[in-house]
Amino acid sequence: MKERKYYYAYEGDEAQSARTIADTLYKYDNVAVPQIATLQDITDAHVRQFMQEGYLVVDNAISPQEIESSTEALMDILFGRVTGPRVQFVKPSSELHSNEERELAVRKISEYIDHEPRLYNVAHQQGILDAMAKLSGEPVVVAQDQAILKPPTGGAEKPWHQDMAYGNLAYDRQVIGIWIALDPAELDNGCMHVIPGSHREGGVPHFVVRDWQLCDTSVSVQRDVAVPLKPGGALIFSGLLHHGTPPNFSNKRRRALQFHYAPASAKKLSPQEYKRMFTNEMTGAEC
């Protein structure tokens, strides 16, 4: 059986299948432009827009210094100079011979804020906390910290999903995510794509297909809005918004920080509530 790799130059059937996914499950002609210069510029009108559309795009959420220190912190974790966070590789270490191979084989780094003050400071940056509290209507707590690295020429798709369908984010009130680009996130290297307003449909069953994801046939692809970002730009989005990222066919890195914030008064869903909202166990819905 051919080994499934995350970091590889696309070739043969895999290239075809990645291309089919990129071409049929994503659209590239409806592109969001940042409407908000900085986090401090979020107004009551933006809060209403967020409730309606489920997302906001901010041009400058973190500073060039924060971009640089965050990227350095991720590299320090990845190369073992800082220990404690979880690092998800897509290849066994026996196959990683150079620093570049090691770096490009990492898909996700998570649970780092308790080990990395530079990243803790970004997650708790006052501008982000204030924006999240404004959008949530009450103070918030950090519910999840991770970085998603989509390497050049083979960074795989993250299929369409709702973040609150992942157990650690399954709260009884809306969780809000912020996805912050560290590199340019563009149409050809796997920027975020969203379905505006989809959060208002509530929880939708997820299925194990290529990941824990929405059924491909239930995604409103024709409503897809792509959200390219420059480094330091951010997408703020509801934990119920349908979103995904296509493969990275380019020769450019696409690294991003992602934090989720839960209202301080929110409680975790019971297993029964979770099943009802995000699985097909109660309805028997099929994919």
Ligand SMILES: O=C(O)CCC(=O)C(=O)O
């Ligand atoms: O960064 C990506 O490619 C996808 C991130 C995402 O949507 C997630 O991890 O929930």
